[in-house]
Amino acid sequence: MKNLQLLVLLVVFSLLLSACGPGSSVQVNTPATSMQLTAPGPNPFLNQPNVGGRIARAGTGFWHGLIAPATLLVSFFSPDIRMYEVHNAGSEYDVGFLLGVALVFAILGFLIRLRR
Numbered sequence: 770m771k772n773l774q775l776l777v778l779l780v781v782f783s784l785l786l787s788a789c790g791p792g793s794s795v796q797v798n799t800p801a802t803s804m805q806l807t808a809p810g811p812n813p814f815l816n817q818p819n820v821g822g823r824i825a826r827a828g829t830g831f832w833h834g835l836i837a838p839a840t841l842l843v844s845f846f847s848p849d850i851r852m853y854e855v856h857n858a859g860s861e862y863d864v865g866f867l868l869g870v871a872l873v874f875a876i877l878g879f880l881i882r883l884r885r
Contacts (some may be wrong), residue, residue: 812855819856826858834869835864 818824825833833840837852844850854862 777883778852779847790859813861814855815857817856817859819854822857824856825854825862827861829854830862830865830867832865834866835873837866837870838873 816824831854833854840850840852844852853866857863
């Protein structure tokens, strides 16, 4: 079982790593639809303050990562709510966001393990 988990993890990691290449693009075609998968582009609002004059940094990113699952659900019903603040400090915000999301999954995993 551990070998299968390791294999799946390696495949997912390889796919994620290969998708991060600059200018990488994948065209997916099925009989009914067509979709193009590309690497994310630059953020035009990087280091630009929002209407309140604030730029989101690591602490805000961490908070947004913690509340990301709830924010995702709310964003389906309210077009004004987004999971991710675009007026951010770049990598600093990204690290905080990913740490927050990782903590949510770590806590969920710990709670599931306690129930067993």
